Amino acid sequence: MRRALRLALNRPTLVDVVQDVAPMMVGGFLYPFSEFATPAEKMAERPGYQADATAAIKEARQLLAAAGYPQGLKNIDFMVRDINTFKLWSVAIQAMLKEALNIDSTLRTVQVSVWFDEAQAGNFDLTISAIVSTLIDPSDYFNSWYSKNGPQNYSKWHNQAFQALLPQIDRALDETKRKALIRQSEEIMEQDPPLLPVSWERLYDGWYNYVKGHNPTNYFGVYDVVRCDTVWLDK
Numbered sequence: 001m002r003r004a005l006r007l008a009l010n011r012p013t014l015v016d017v018v019q020d021v022a023p024m025m026v027g028g029f030l031y032p033f034s035e036f037a038t039p040a041e042k043m044a045e046r047p048g049y050q051a052d053a054t055a056a057i058k059e060a061r062q063l064l065a066a067a068g069y070p071q072g073l074k075n076i077d078f079m080v081r082d083i084n085t086f087k088l089w090s091v092a093i094q095a096m097l098k099e100a101l102n103i104d105s106t107l108r109t110v111q112v113s114v115w116f117d118e119a120q121a122g123n124f125d126l127t128i129s130a131i132v133s134t135l136i137d138p139s140d141y142f143n144s145w146y147s148k149n150g151p152q153n154y155s156k157w158h159n160q161a162f163q164a165l166l167p168q169i170d171r172a173l174d175e176t177k178r179k180a181l182i183r184q185s186e187e188i189m190e191q192d193p194p195l196l197p198v199s200w201e202r203l204y205d206g207w208y209n210y211v212k213g214h215n216p217t218n219y220f221g222v223y224d225v226v227r228c229d230t231v232w233l234d235k
Helices: 002-008 011-017 054-066 084-101 112-121 138-146 160-171 175-191
Strands: 073-081 103-110 126-128
Touching: 002 054, 002 084, 011 084, 054 084, 073 084, 073 112, 084 103, 084 126, 103 112, 112 126, 138 160, 138 175, 160 175
Parallel strands: 073 103, 073 126
Antiparallel strands: none
């Protein structure tokens, strides 16, 4: 069922939907701009990431029918975190699911604090928000987002084969072997999705040349750039 919904989302179109609000790029279950990610040209060959969604939607309809819902679904509670990007996406996703799979949903917009409580409690059928990590390495966010007891695993997803790979990824010292394990994990998630990735935000920082004491190579993401203890102005 979840793979059917994932295939029904046209990611290149969703990137365009928010282009005036946030800079996004198409990606899957790994940070697409990291060294561990499948190259963009390879991703574009997969159903669900192609600009032409015909093949993906055909498979999605087959999967939905096999799950026992050939006529679609009704009364889906779609909880949306109250942020412009998510509100724009939710309307587009609602339309995509209706057109491709005859899934009727009702949008329920909630404040950020409410969203976290509701998400942790599982009070939703479908929801949209952001998940974040401190590091760009899969050992950080695989355990947080996709692990059985991960704090941001809001869907409560559990895949035994994936779970068995996690400690191997965390401990592998050989780079080639580790990347192969990460590829295996990605293949598992493509077939049994823990969530429905939409796209990824990549931000570039800019500063005046008189701003000193910062080292952007040592931090990652907007959530990890919140302390300026060593920053000073040479002016």
